Amino acid sequence: MDMPAPRTQVLQRRPDIIAALRAVLPEDAVITHETGLRAYECDALTAYRCAPMVVVLPRTTEEVSAVLQICHAQNVPVVPRGAGTSLAGGALPTADAVVIGVARMTQILEVDFDDRLMRVQTGRTNLSVSGAIADQGWFYAPDPSSQLACAIAGNIAMNSGGAHCLKYGVTVNNLLGVRMVLMDGTVLDLGGGHMDAPDLDMLALVCGAEGQLGIVTEATLRILPKPEGARPVLIGFGSSAVAGACVSDIIKAGILPVAIEFMDRPCIRACEAFAHAGYPDCEALLIIEVEGCDMEIDHQLALIRRIAATHAPEEIRESRSAEESARIWLGRKSAFGAMGQINDYMCLDGTIPVDELPRVLERIAALSDSYGLRVANVFHAGDGNMHPLILFDANTPGDLEKCEALGADILRLCVEVGGCLTGEHGVGVEKRDLMGVQFTPDDLEAQMQVKDAFDPKWLLNAAKVFPLAASAGRRG
Amino acid sequence: MNEPVPSAPPRTAAMPATEAELAAMIRECDARVALTGGATRHIPQTGPEAPPRLSTARLTGVTRYEPGALTLVARAGTPLAEIEALLASHNQRLPFEPMDHRVILHRTGTPTLGGMIALNHCGPRRVQAGAARDLLLGLRFVDGTGRIVKSGGRVMKNVTGYDLARLHCGARGTLGVISEVALKVLPAPEAVMTFTQPQSDPVAATHTMSRALGAPFEISGAAWDGAQVLLRIEGFAASVRYRGAQLQSLIPDLHPLPHGHDPWPDLRDVRALSPLGPDIWRICARASHGARAAGRLQAAGVQVMLDWGGALVWAAAPPGTDLRAHLHGLDGHATRLRGTAGDLPECAPQSAPVTALSARLRQNFDPKGLFQKGSL
Structure with missing residues (x-):
């Protein structure tokens, strides 16, 4: 994996750039020491590392704008960073980059249950957004596995999904508006408390653009009342193909579970050894969760059982209590940890x-x-x-x-087979060089023209998403 | 003005039969073209000044429908009715309930898939299922240089590259001609029930709708027609019965409509306002602000209806009335859907940075200025 060589004319001006940043930010918001910078050398794709030139941790939209104006005027590359949980290297810096981290922008600006929305600064973690409204019986739907740590800023940049997006959609379906700062420091609002854009739907464009179009500092999120309850069923099968056919039949029957998770035998065995969730030792298993009141859950699970029965399941285990539900989910939720241990x-x-x-x-x-x-x-x-x-x-x-x-x-x-390279982790640097498998040169050119409109100098997170050879002429 | 305006005969338009033909035609164009799908919105210009018409009427056909994967792919000129009939035969549907604009616009024509995406159509189920944009999986289009571009795909989760597909939702064909569309579809529900509560005040109506939408009963429609609040619940029969009963205990004076009575198609198409106006406005607002806007407009003698729990205001106003003057301080924007009087722009003006970005995007995708606003 290659990254562009740092711009020597930027590295040479490091002291001046730092002085300019210090002039617009509080003392503690600028990190320049080698040890401090090392904490920002990678995200969750730890195979690739490079410490940035400077890290800034602004607290307001105005501070983000001031930093970007300086970087824009001085042609300094910028890498935005949420919580650094990207699995695709979306926050991987270059040695000449200023990293703008939103980790200190964690305020809740507004909660309105009547209008079913909340407005937050985007450094706030996904789980703490839901946590802030849980007591009143509400939640924010997108729930990526990293939700304990990941920030809303990163969720927007990657258009994050999660286990429950089968029913509730991904970030773009739950985002009503953003306040963002363009590379030249311009602050603008897209969307707000209303639905529908008056003209082009640039909100959808910014969502999933991997921080290449601007830095989102505030977000208006759609919130939902929590369902009365939820319960999973675990079904074991003698082959992966049969489990796949069962999924298709459930969907065709008009049932819309909130989640349908699949594990195959190598994964089941690893999880079982790690978490002791009591999974059957079978070729494939499904965990299917449905929502509603008890009666609705019973009804949907009965339908699912009936469909599963036509696929000769080796085991059907329906949760009867919160403890049993937790046990069914335990193995699945510890899957990555279990694999990492062996x-x-x-x-x-x-x-x-x-x-x-x-x-x-x-x-x-x-x-x-x-x-x-x-x-x-x-x-x-x-x-x-x-x-x-x-x-x-x-x-x-x-x-x-x-x-x-x-x-x-x-x-x-x-x-x-008609699919895509990435469903929820993003392209970042990891899949950048495979983009030509899915897209024609014209497809990629059209996407790059969008970045041209937002960031004509190609300074913002520019070495990501597009194959370096394709973006070379633009990155300068 | 209630006479339907007939569409111009399709033979006057260039009608490519394939995406490649469409691209070749666009490469040949050097001045404005009038883009048309099923001609439900287009007002044909006549005379020597009229731009040549480019129609998707022959780009038709469902190319893929996988009920078990909840996906449908079809060419842009495919009539919506054909798609809805195909889905219905498998007990599925387009969950976003696309509005039929012919009612409010007094037009004939055949609504097509491409037009539906270009205008980001939706209906009362917006509060639960979203709009066309939310169910769009991907599309193919030909931009103003004749370049064929695809974005997205036909799978449910896809964050590979920028979302140019959704950028076309609501772009009114100004970034290119959509040639093929992939959508997520959903099962049709086993049962539907609608409840009503008498109410003449839009603010009180919105309060009721907010209570319903804030409860875990998956309301799939929340509208106010000027005289009553209407709330819809859909799903398995047993669920609908249960949630209906819960809703009635939560909200006083709520009564089920008799079985077989479905008010939602007319609410979706705003049929009640169609004979009024003559100007028709569509205001998208934060729900409580929509209610306030409706209150102000009502006081000013404008006929109003609410949908989306208050977040959508429909208004029928005297000719040339500037409804935006009544929206001061509210989070939302107003589009004039019918009526041509005055110098009022059809779409709400946006902030300078957003306007500049929009212009740059259009310049990049349509450098020859072929596809101008208002052409669709």
């Missing part, structure tokens, strides 16, 4: 059409054999968002490269 792993994030599930699982198994690397599958089956985990040994020379090659082959397979 192996190094790489987590992929491709999405496929749901009806391609059995075929794709077979071909992943064949690829896994041909590379001699094990692959465990755990994913959101209801919406086809796969998370194959490729197991490798970082201490074996050549294993990482082999793992990356297998990962690329699996993502190519996702695109080939």
Whole structure:
């Protein structure tokens, strides 16, 4: 993975740039010491690291604007950072970059249950947004696995999803408005408390643009009343293909669970050894969760049981209590930790059409054999968002490269069957060089023209998303 | 003015049969073209000054429908009625309940998929299921240089690259001609119930709707027609019965409409305001602000209705009335959907930075200025 060489003319002016930043920010908001900078050298994609030139931690939109004006005037690259939980390297700095972290922008600006919205500064974590309204019986729907740590700013940049987006949608479906700062320091509002844009839907464009169009400092979020209850059922199957067919039948029957999670045998065994959730030792299992009052839950679970019964399940385990529900979810929620304990792993994030599930699982198994690397599958089956985990040994020379090659082959397979490279983690630097698999040069050119409109100098997070060769002429 | 305006005969328009033909035609264009789908909104210009018409009427057909994957892909000129019939035969539907604008615009024509996306159509279910943009999985389009571009795909979760697809929702064809659309569809519910409460005040009506929408009963419609609040619940029959009973205990004076009586198509199409006006405005606002706007307009003698729990105000006003003058201090914006009087812009003016960004985007996608506002 390459990153552009730092601009020497920027590095040479480091003292002047720091002085200019200090002039517009409080003393504690500018980090320049080597030890302090090291904390920002990577995000959750830890394989790639590079300490930035400076880190700033503003507290207000005005401070973000002042920093961006300086960087814009002096042609300094900027890397925005939420909580640094990106699995795609979205917050990976370059040595000549100013990192603008929103971690200190955590205020709740407004909560309005009548209008079903809340307004927050975007450094606030996802879980603490829901946490602030939980007592009143409300929640914010997108729930990425990293929700304890990840910031709303990053959720917007990556258009984050989560386990429950089958029913509630992803960030773009739950975002009403943003206040953002363009690279030249211009502050603007898109959307607000209302739905629909008067003209172009630039809110949807900014959502998922990986921090390349502007830095979002405030967000107006749609909030929802919590359902009366929720309950999962666990169903074990003798083959992944049969589990996939069962998912399709449930959806066709008109049931819309909040979550349908899938695990295959390698993953089940690893989770069982780690979390002792009491999972059956079967080829594939589904965890399906439905919501509503007890009667509604009973009704939907009965329908699901009836459909599952036509697929010769090895086990159906319906939760009877909160404790049983927690046990069913325990294994799934500890899947990544469990895999991490037994192996190094790489987590992929491709999405496929749901009806391609059995075929794709077979071909992943064949690829896994041909590379001699094990692959465990755990994913959101209801919406086809796969998370194959490729197991490798970082201490074996050549294993990482082999793992990356297998990962690329699996993502190519996702695109080939009609899917995409990334369902919720984003492109970042990780999948940047595979973009040509999914998009034509014209497709990519059209996307880059959008960045031209927002950031003509290509200073903002510019080495991400697009293959470096494609963006070279623009990055200067 | 209640006479439907007939569409111009389609033979006067250039009608590419494939995306490649469409791209070739656009590459040949060097001046403004009038883009048309099913001609439900387009007012055909006549005379030597009229721009040549470019129609998607022959770009038709469902290219993929997977009921088990809840996805449908079709070419942009496909009539909406054809898609809705196909979905209904599998007990599925477009969850965003696209409004039929022919009623309020007094037009004929055939609503198409491309027009529906270009105008980001939706209906009362917006409060629960969103608008066309929320169910859009991806699309293909030809921009003003004749370049064929795809964005998104046909899967439920996709964050690969920028979302150019949603950028076309509401862009009115000003960034290019949509050629193919992929949508998420959903199962049709087993049962539907509508409850009403008499109410003549829009602010009190919105308060009632907020209470309903703030309860965990998955309200799929919350409207006020000037005389009553209407609340809709959909789902499995047993669920609908349960949630209906809960709703009645939460909100006083709430009564179910008799079975078989479905007021929602007329509410969706704003049929009650259609003979009035003659100007028709659509105001999107924060729900409580929509209620206040409706109150102010009502006091000024303007006929109003509310949808989306108050977040959508429909208004029928005397010709040339500037409704935006009544919205001061409110979070929202007003679009004039019908009526041409005065110098009032059809869409609400936006802030200078947003206007500048919009202009730059349009310049990048349509450097020859082929697709101008108001052409769709």
